[in-house]
Amino acid sequence: MNQFTLEARHKSVLIGAVILGVLCLGLTFLFYDDELHSRFWSNYLHNTVFFTGIAFVSLFVLAAFTTAYAGWHTVFKRIWEAYAFFLIPGLVLFLVIIAGIWGHFHHLYHWTNEADVATDRIMLGKSGFLNKYWYTFGTIIIMGTWIFFANKLRSISVEEDLHGTTDYAFHRRIRRWSAAFLPIAGFTSAALIWQWVMSVDAHWYSTLFAWYATASWFVAAMALTIMTLIFLKSRGYYQNVTDEHLHDLGKYMFAFSVFWTYLWFSQYMLIWYGNNGEETIYFRTRLDEYRVLFFGNLLLNFATPFLVLMRNDTKRKFGTLVFASVICFFGHWWDFFLMIKPGVLHTTHEALAHGAEAAADAAHHGGFTAGFTIPGLLEVGTMLGFLGGFLWFALSRLEKAPLTPSNDPYIEESLHHHV
Amino acid sequence: MSAANTEVLYGLYDDEEILLEAVKKAKEDHLEIMDVFTPFPVHGLDPILGLEESRLHIAGFIYGAIGTLTAFLFMTWVFTRDWPIIFGGKPYFSAPAFIPITFEVTVLMASVGMVVTFYTICGMAPGVTNATLDDRITDDKFCIAFNTNGASSDVLDKLKGFFSSTGASEVNSKTI
Numbered sequence A: 001m002n003q004f005t006l007e008a009r010h011k012s013v014l015i016g017a018v019i020l021g022v023l024c025l026g027l028t029f030l031f032y033d034d035e036l037h038s039r040f041w042s043n044y045l046h047n048t049v050f051f052t053g054i055a056f057v058s059l060f061v062l063a064a065f066t067t068a069y070a071g072w073h074t075v076f077k078r079i080w081e082a083y084a085f086f087l088i089p090g091l092v093l094f095l096v097i098i099a100g101i102w103g104h105f106h107h108l109y110h111w112t113n114e115a116d117v118a119t120d121r122i123m124l125g126k127s128g129f130l131n132k133y134w135y136t137f138g139t140i141i142i143m144g145t146w147i148f149f150a151n152k153l154r155s156i157s158v159e160e161d162l163h164g165t166t167d168y169a170f171h172r173r174i175r176r177w178s179a180a181f182l183p184i185a186g187f188t189s190a191a192l193i194w195q196w197v198m199s200v201d202a203h204w205y206s207t208l209f210a211w212y213a214t215a216s217w218f219v220a221a222m223a224l225t226i227m228t229l230i231f232l233k234s235r236g237y238y239q240n241v242t243d244e245h246l247h248d249l250g251k252y253m254f255a256f257s258v259f260w261t262y263l264w265f266s267q268y269m270l271i272w273y274g275n276n277g278e279e280t281i282y283f284r285t286r287l288d289e290y291r292v293l294f295f296g297n298l299l300l301n302f303a304t305p306f307l308v309l310m311r312n313d314t315k316r317k318f319g320t321l322v323f324a325s326v327i328c329f330f331g332h333w334w335d336f337f338l339m340i341k342p343g344v345l346h347t348t349h350e351a352l353a354h355g356a357e358a359a360a361d362a363a364h365h366g367g368f369t370a371g372f373t374i375p376g377l378l379e380v381g382t383m384l385g386f387l388g389g390f391l392w393f394a395l396s397r398l399e400k401a402p403l404t405p406s407n408d409p410y411i412e413e414s415l416h417h418h419v
Numbered sequence B: 001m002s003a004a005n006t007e008v009l010y011g012l013y014d015d016e017e018i019l020l021e022a023v024k025k026a027k028e029d030h031l032e033i034m035d036v037f038t039p040f041p042v043h044g045l046d047p048i049l050g051l052e053e054s055r056l057h058i059a060g061f062i063y064g065a066i067g068t069l070t071a072f073l074f075m076t077w078v079f080t081r082d083w084p085i086i087f088g089g090k091p092y093f094s095a096p097a098f099i100p101i102t103f104e105v106t107v108l109m110a111s112v113g114m115v116v117t118f119y120t121i122c123g124m125a126p127g128v129t130n131a132t133l134d135d136r137i138t139d140d141k142f143c144i145a146f147n148t149n150g151a152s153s154d155v156l157d158k159l160k161g162f163f164s165s166t167g168a169s170e171v172n173s174k175t176i
Helices: A008-030 A038-067 A074-084 A087-103 A114-119 A121-126 A132-163 A169-196 A209-234 A243-274 A277-289 A291-309 A318-353 A356-364 A377-398 A411-415 B016-028 B045-049 B056-082 B095-121 B153-165
Strands: B007-013 B035-037 B142-147 B170-175
Touching: A008 A038, A008 A377, A038 A074, A038 A087, A038 A132, A038 A169, A038 A209, A038 A318, A038 A377, A074 A132, A074 A209, A074 A377, A074 A411, A087 A132, A114 A121, A132 A169, A169 A209, A209 A243, A209 A291, A209 A318, A243 A277, A243 A291, A243 A318, A243 B095, A277 A291, A277 A318, A291 A318, B007 B016, B007 B153, B016 B045, B016 B142, B016 B153, B056 B095, B153 B170
Parallel strands: none
Antiparallel strands: B007 B142, B007 B170, B035 B142
C-alpha cells in the first residue's frame, strides 16, 4: 500500500479534535478570561508557535539530511514533506496575531504599547527590532521563504517519482535547494523565535534562547513523526519502515532531548552565575511562581526520555517508543507554555494595573492564575484542536503523493537500512 | 582468547556476502563454529551466529552513575564541610556550579570504565600478544574457524568439504 487514503472515521476524529479546540478557545475567550483576554491570546500564540515550529523543523531535517548525504530516512521522507506544509496554515494563524498587534486586540507583547516604550529605556533601545513593522514583515517574508523552500523540495521530489532517471538530475536539484535553505533556516528561525517567543518578556534576553527553542521543536517533531509512523504502520501502510528506521528516529529523540537539556542548563547556569538582575528575573519568576512547570519541564523532557530511551531495545519496541514520544511531545508543549505564559501574565498585570509599581505588586503576589500557573483542561483541549488540525492538514498532503518515493538515489539504501 | 594448544581448522573467504552465506550453511548443517573473524563489522552476522547482546553498556551505566555520585557528593562535601569558600556571593551549596564537573566525571568514569572492562574481557592489555590465525583477517580476508581438537578424520573431511562447497578461497589449520 504505497498510496495513503485518510479513512472517513479518522478524518472525523481529526475534525472532532479541531471542533474541540475551537470550542475550548471560545470558552476561554467568553467565560474563563480576564478583560484583556490574555489567556485566550496566549493559548493561541503558544499553540501556533509550537505547531509552526514542528513544520519548520520537518523542512529543516529534510534539507539537513539531504545535504549530509543521508539516505536512511528516504523511505518515509514524504511524512516530513507533508508536515512542512503546515507552514501555510501557520502563516495564516500568525496573520491573526499580527492583525491583533495592529488593531490592539491583545496585549501579548509589552513592546506593542507605544506609551510604555516611549518612557522605557530598555524597550526604547530594542524598538529598532521589536516593532510592529518588523514583526509583520519579518513573519510574512521569512515564513514565505520557508513555504517557498517547502514547496520546492516537495514538488521536485514528486516530479522525480514520475520522470526520475538514473542520472538523478532531480535529486541534484533537491540537494542544491536544500543546501541553500540551511543557512537561511539557521538565521531566520532565530530571528522569528526572538520576535514570537522571547519578546514576550520584552526586557529580557538570552543569546542561546533561539537554539533552545529550536531544540524543543526538534524533539517534538521527532516524537510526532514516530507516533504518526507507528499509527500508519498499524493501519497497514509503511510496512517498509522497519524497527531500524524507528530505532534511528528514537536515537534522534534521545539525543536531542539531551541536547535540549544541555541548552536549558547552559542558559540557566550562565544567567545564575552572571547574577545580572535584568536577566535573573526571568528565572526568579519561574522558580517562585511556576515551580511545578519549571521542575516538571526537566522531569518530562530530560529525566523521562533519558532513562527510558537509553537502552537499545526501548528504541526498537513500539510500546516504549510511543510512551517516550507522548511524554516528549507533551513535555515540549509544556516547555513552550513555560516560555510564553509568565511573560504574558506579567504584561497583563501591568496593563490592568496601569502603573509599574502596582504591576510589580500584582505580578509577585498573584498566586494561582487559571490557565497560567499550570495548563488547565482548556489549554489541553486547545492543544488537541491544533494537533488535530495539524494532522488533518499533513495527512491530507500525504494522500496526494505515493508514501515512498521512487527513483530517489537513496531509496535502496533506505529500504535496506540496518543500524 | 582460547586456551593454549587448540587445533584450529579455518577457511578464508574473499567477500562478506560469501561469508554470511557460509555461516548460514554451517548453522543449517549444525557445525559448531568456534569463531568468525572479519576485518570490519559485518551487518547481520550477530543474529545468524546467535550471539547475545553485549552487556557492556549495563556496566557503562553503573560506572556513569558512580561517577555522577562521586563528583557531586565530593564537591558537596568539600564546599559545605571541608573547605567552604564563597564564590561570587553564591551559597556554599551551589548545585548549578557542580553540574559541569559532575557531567565530566560521569563521562570519564563511564568511558574509562567501559574501556578497561572491554580490554579485560578480551584479554587485551599493553604488552600482551594474542595468537592470530592469519594476519590477513585484519586486512581483507573473512575467516570461519572450527575447533578440531581430537577430531576424527571423518569430521575433518566434512569440514573441508563444507569449506570447498561454500567457496572458501583457502583452507588452513593451525595450533594456537
